[in-house]
Amino acid sequence: GGAGPLSGRRVLVTSGPTVEPIDPVRYIANRSSGKQGHAIAQALRELGASVTLVSGPVQIPDPDGVVVVKVETARQMLEACQAALPADLAVCAAAVADWRVAEPAAEKTKKAEGVPPPTLQMVANPDILATLAAPGPNRPKLVVGFAAETENLIAHAKAKLARKGCDLIVANDVSQGSGTFGGDDNQVHLVGPHGVEDWPALSKLAVARRLAAHLAALLGGTK
Ligand code: C5P
Numbered sequence: 001g002g003a004g005p006l007s008g009r010r011v012l013v014t015s016g017p018t019v020e021p022i023d024p025v026r027y028i029a030n031r032s033s034g035k036q037g038h039a040i041a042q043a044l045r046e047l048g049a050s051v052t053l054v055s056g057p058v059q060i061p062d063p064d065g066v067v068v069v070k071v072e073t074a075r076q077m078l079e080a081c082q083a084a085l086p087a088d089l090a091v092c093a094a095a096v097a098d099w100r101v102a103e104p105a106a107e108k109t110k111k112a113e114g115v116p117p118p119t120l121q122m123v124a125n126p127d128i129l130a131t132l133a134a135p136g137p138n139r140p141k142l143v144v145g146f147a148a149e150t151e152n153l154i155a156h157a158k159a160k161l162a163r164k165g166c167d168l169i170v171a172n173d174v175s176q177g178s179g180t181f182g183g184d185d186n187q188v189h190l191v192g193p194h195g196v197e198d199w200p201a202l203s204k205l206a207v208a209r210r211l212a213a214h215l216a217a218l219l220g221g222t223k
Pocket of ligand 1 (some may be wrong): 014074092093094095097098122127128130145146148160
């Protein structure tokens with residue numbers, strides 16, 4: 001950590017997609033550039049926090065001054081997050097695959113004339129945000145999740161806040177034409193137990209810096 005309002009604070013950020021193998025050469029993944037999550041890690045670091053960034057595969061550079069743990073699957077991401085505890089704050093910005101293939105094939109699945117396409121048997125992945133937010137001695141003081149929705153944004157975010165047990169949801173519109181996926185701008189709404197704050201469209205770095213300042217104020221002097 002350095003100087004700043006988050007000096008001495010440990011924070012955990014998840015970012016990027018998870019990728020879940022089908023066989024050694026194929027996988028299932030989510031659309032996520034990691035731009036917003038990485039920017040949040042950078043912004044929290046700028047405020048002096050000791051940051052661990054747990055990231056799925058992305059095409060962008062590691063933020064400076066941040067410990068980066070690279071993972072592929074949701075289960076690996078959960079394990080890396082739990083290894084990074086205790087933390088004062090957790091921000092879950094990763095696009096985690098909800099399901100994985102139950103039994104990935106050990107060898108490449110071959111196509112053959114007259115053989116029908118394979119059927120994938122899926123099982124649920126752990127919910128990293130809900131796991132981190134569950135009550136317990138290791139629960140960070142503040143747990144923040146994201147809600148990427150294409151419709152009924154605020155209603156879905158409020159439901160998610162309750163269902164996941166987290167303290168704040170950053171809701172963003174990812175409907176077609178919003179330009180959020182892979183883009184540099186983001187328009188978000190902060191949904192907490194006491195209401196909703198609508199933020200203007202900002203660059204992902206500006207959203208990150210404003211969010212970091214907001215979270216630093218929420219953490220305040222609590223130790
Ligand atoms: O349930 P949904 O995927 O819409 O919730 C999004 C939020 O939950 C994000 O903060 C995401 O990082 C987190 N999440 C998670 N683990 C999962 C699924 C979602 O941490 N398996």
